[in-house]
Amino acid sequence: NAGVTQTPKFQVLKTGQSMTLQCAQDMNHEYMSWYRQDPGMGLRLIHYSVGAGITDQGEVPNGYNVSRSTTEDFPLRLLSAAPSQTSVYFCASSYGTGKGNTIYFGEGSWLTVV
Amino acid sequence: AQSVTQPDIHITVSEGASLELRCNYSYGATPYLFWYVQSPGQGLQLLLKYFSGDTLVQGIKGFEAEFKRSQSSFNLRKPSVHWSDAAEYFCAINSGNTPLVFGKGTRLSVIA
Numbered sequence: 001n002a003g004v005t006q007t008p009k010f011q012v013l014k015t016g017q018s019m020t021l022q023c024a025q026d027m028n029h030e031y032m033s034w035y036r037q038d039p040g041m042g043l044r045l046i047h048y049s050v051g052a053g054i055t056d057q058g059e060v061p062n063g064y065n066v067s068r069s070t071t072e073d074f075p076l077r078l079l080s081a082a083p084s085q086t087s088v089y090f091c092a093s094s095y096g097t098g099k100g101n102t103i104y105f106g107e108g109s110w111l112t113v114v
Numbered sequence: 115a116q117s118v119t120q121p122d123i124h125i126t127v128s129e130g131a132s133l134e135l136r137c138n139y140s141y142g143a144t145p146y147l148f149w150y151v152q153s154p155g156q157g158l159q160l161l162l163k164y165f166s167g168d169t170l171v172q173g174i175k176g177f178e179a180e181f182k183r184s185q186s187s188f189n190l191r192k193p194s195v196h197w198s199d200a201a202e203y204f205c206a207i208n209s210g211n212t213p214l215v216f217g218k219g220t221r222l223s224v225i226a
Contacts, residue, residue, distance in 0.1 A: 035216075040219075105157050108157050
């Protein structure tokens with residue numbers, strides 16, 4: 001059971017480039033989300049999805065796109081990378097957000113935009 | 115809207131001393147509460163969670179937390195800190211159908 005898998009683990013981008021952070025889970029979880037972590041800011045929600053075909057914005061969605069075509073995958077797209085998007089990104093999944101649902105996190109993706 | 119406040123950005127304790135990390139939340143009803151730990155360069159590990167029932171929750175690595183509704187708090191405690199506990203600690207909150215909201219974290223340093 002792989003849990004939540006994020007790729008790549010490390011990436012350096014030039015300003016203006018686009019890229020996709022991949023997130024996959026093999027637990028048949030309906031709920032998936034993306035967070036970014038910045039020093040002194042904790043983890044802030046970028047986008048989330050409550051099931052295939054359904055996505056919604058979190059606290060800091062600007063500059064990012066998501067889609068959820070399958071239950072397993074929830075990629076995060078940076079359309080035109082900016083230095084302000086230098087951060088650590090975490091993907092998470094769970095059966096739902098309610099009582100008793102353990103939230104599983106990926107190991108993180110370290111992104112640097114130069 | 116839900117929010118979490120961790121008042122202490124950085125705490126330093128001596129090895130063997132007791133520890134208390136503060137967490138206050140804002141939410142109209144009783145939320146679900148979590149504490150996560152993150153070692154440098156690592157992902158997040160769940161220490162403990164509170165959903166209902168006994169307000170004193172036991173977690174892994176000897177940690178416990180107490181939910182106090184009257185104070186809107188969920189403080190994390192450990193009776194005797196080990197050097198390996200040095201890490202960043204995050205309090206988080208959600209309700210039945212909302213995403214997890216995190217505090218800004220408290221960095222714990224442990225000195226000999």
